Amino acid sequence: MACRTDDSAPLTPPLSVAASDYEKTFSFDHAHDAAETSRAGLRYERKMGDTELSYFLPSRQTGVNDMYLHLGFKANASVAKRSRVCAVWAILRLRHPLLCARAEMHDYDDVRFVYDAPSSAEDALLDAEANLEYRMQPKDELIDSYLNGPRTLSNNRLSYLILSEPVSSPELMPTPPRTPSPAMSEPREPESEAVIDEELQGAEHSRQYELLICAMHFLGDGMALHAFANDFFGLLGGDKSEADLQQLLQEEWRLRWANAPEECVLPCALEDNMPLSSAKFRRVAANVDFRLAQQKLVGGQTFPRRKHSERRTVVPTVSFPEERTKAILKKCKAHGVSISAALFAVCNAAWARMGEERCQRELPMLMYSALNLRPYFTKKPSSELWASYWYLAIGYFNVVLPSFLPADVQESTFWLRARQAKDQSTRAAKSPLVASRTHEMSRKRGEQARAWGREDDEREKGTWAPPAPAPIAQKVEQSVFPARAKAPSSALIGLSLLGNLDGIYKHAVFPNAELHTLTTGSRQRHGAMLLFGYTFKGKLWISLGYDENGFAEGVVDQFWKEALDCVDQFLG
Template sequence: MSWTLEDGSYQRLLGDSEYALFLGSQSAVGDMFLHMTLRAPTHCFREERVRIAWSLIRRRNPLLMSKVIISDEVDMSSARFVFNPPSNSEEAIQEAAAALRFSQETKDELISTYMDGTRVLSSDYLSYLIVAESERSTSGDISKYDLLMCAPHFIGDGTALHQSTHELLSLISSNKADAELLRDLDVAQIWLNVLPLNFESRLSVPSSAFARAACKINYLNTLRREIGGHTFSRIQRGPKRTVVEEYEFSQAQTSLILANCKAHGVTVNHALVALCNIAWSRCTSQSPKLPIMLYTAANLRTHLTPHPSTSYWYLALGYFTISLPAFMPPENAGAWHRARLAKTQMQSAVRSPLLPARSLLAAASRARRVLSPSSPSSAFVPPSSDSPDLPKRPDASAALLGISLIGDLDRTYVRSSYGPGVDLLSVMTASRLKAGGLLLLGHSFGGRLVLQLCWDSMGFAEGQVANFWTAFTSAVPEFLC
């Protein structure tokens, strides 16, 4: 789906994956945030300079400035992005200022309000930035800041959030004067070369009828292998109350963990999936006859056909599952074997040449659940789930939880890109949950492995998630150190 210019506005319909996530976003589900704590010279975070830098980030990524318009409230297929480009730097700064707030809230206050309070984002504001100054040095020239950058999941992912935050810090701490940054806002722009297409239109898929049929069979066979029989006991005991837990390992522990993973032929992500599996095995009384299934996402950006846009704000994710035995491995070596099983499944999913076709079919299937049957789809349509001679999704196909392992963020936050005095302390991302939601996250930052668990404390049997979290964080030093 391409962009069109109508009466000064650029417009395009949402793609399948965007549609599927957009519906949930109407009740704030999936609204992402990135929180960062840092120390920096106070002159970097002057309000005017932050406004200019935020304007430049938005200029590079027009979806952050766009709106979503729905012509027909009954037929969601009418939902489309609408982008009205600012005509000059003054207008760009005014536009950015409307999606920016300065405060003195703490980290906990920012996150709690965002996750459970009144929605910050809307169809008119697809991004928002909060800059909170929490403490200032006695000399007055250095302050501690908490940043909260927000966007709905249907326009991007955690990678885009991290890249935007890195570029924002690079801009505000650069040696460029405000006037120089302002001149960058006035450079002429060919917006059709910047506005991103929906990712489904940039995936190459087979064109012949036989190849398409083969892709559909492969897609259904993949669904047939999604076997899982373990779930948390979801009991909604009251209004959603989000808890975000963090567990950070020292640099020495992290170095040892990475070395041990390398020696056993796996990455830390493979090992964490295995330990999630082992931790649940220790907590549950559910039958070990069925495996434990987790779901996660695959970044599809490397599979996209070239496009002139340099914007990194667009959605390009596919999803897959990992199923591992539910019984405890007999000894420490069994944990490494479990990690290698996770590696095999994860690599098989992300390296498969059929991943683009499977992702298109899955996106079309998700979109079909929220769109009217007559609504157009940008991908070829998956076969009906009740086709008599085709593989079926198994009856036991429940995932325990979602896991998001973004990797080494020190590759994104290149410290040498920032001006003197900028000291990054911590970073985290998560998404606003539905009632009974649960998400496990992991990354490394500043040479330290960081684990996070985000869940609705009122959506589960009391103590069950906390017990799992204790078992999981205890398993890391037990098996990996």
């Protein structure tokens, strides 16, 4: 994959609205000049950490790992009014400066977040407006255009907001003229605009909207996305009027920038949020522990792939009714596991049912998942005013399960696998070595990303040459690690298990916006696959995002069918 360090990725232009409502709220005279003056003295920057680099460097050309969160909701047109949405967007961008930053690459180990402080609330509003777009696309088309179309984000646009009202909405269809009647044949006096507005307001009812929150993965993770969405709807669908929101925007700017702070306002990198002792013994011990832990990761199950010039990500999604979801969760609890552990077992059973030609029984099945590192952070923000949750706080753990299953899989075997997955997940989360292992993994991922990024750039320039073979050591030193035969460590699939999202979304706080659908994911690399599982609005949702051009024909469809059959059979 070729990469670029410039900002050459095509941008999706915002919808141009002449004399838009937000312009009537503030005076923009000389706003641009004031902003330029401010930026000369109020610029903040910091270098990316290894984990951030491992996401940034592969993303540069095609947007690999660019995240999205889709939320379908119903609301009155006044709630989704552009000026109101823009005010909310501007308020939250003030609270979370990484959303407004840009990425500047100076070298492979020197990539920086650069943030120019807004010179005024009006400047913040203009910036929000430039990163907001209104469309008329249905959900599937909206998501597909983000995943498979031209890249929406870039080094100068790390976040973006799209609000769509599908063109199929009844409110957007032309209203046919009323059938003439004798009463209508008589001439009528034209109604005043006030009377017409009053009738329209009285007839106003909920419309269907699709919101897409777009952000680079090196800005944050899924938990940041969901916390942001909850805050967004708390303001948008809450009781504050548009005038209240505009006043809040002014107050948020004054709190932060009436007296500009000297310290950097950008959140710290992951590695700095969980600092370790620099003692030499600690570094050696951490390296030994990490290498021993990596040796235990054995996996030989992989989906057969195929080469294709184009990547195309699809996300088949199913949801289960509330009553069935309650029954599923109750059954999981009765067997001593969460739905997350059960989904590991579902993937395990589904793959085993694929047949001998797909599954090498002698090798186990390895799956990976994300670990929320926020509980392990020991460094606190310098000020509550700048306590943003937009930062990376994600690690990884692995679950290894046997790949063989009896032809007639019994429930006892399924739930045993689920408990094994739970035990491995618990050990990973409760290990006292989480911090040191995270640092070692970050360092390894950073080194790999820099090496691959340099190779990608050299290949694009035509200057790449394979490295010379390593010289044969004259003296072989005895390793301190136990002698073990090399074993594959290939992962079959990744699982993003978000848990109960109704614990994050406080639906009662935004009564004027009714959320009903949630889908999430990211732009993927060729041949990538990730299964999502979560509960939202009382329903269990399972989705599979994968590159349909990257796998042998029919194999993923078969796996998805087997997985859903396992849910029916074992979870109820």
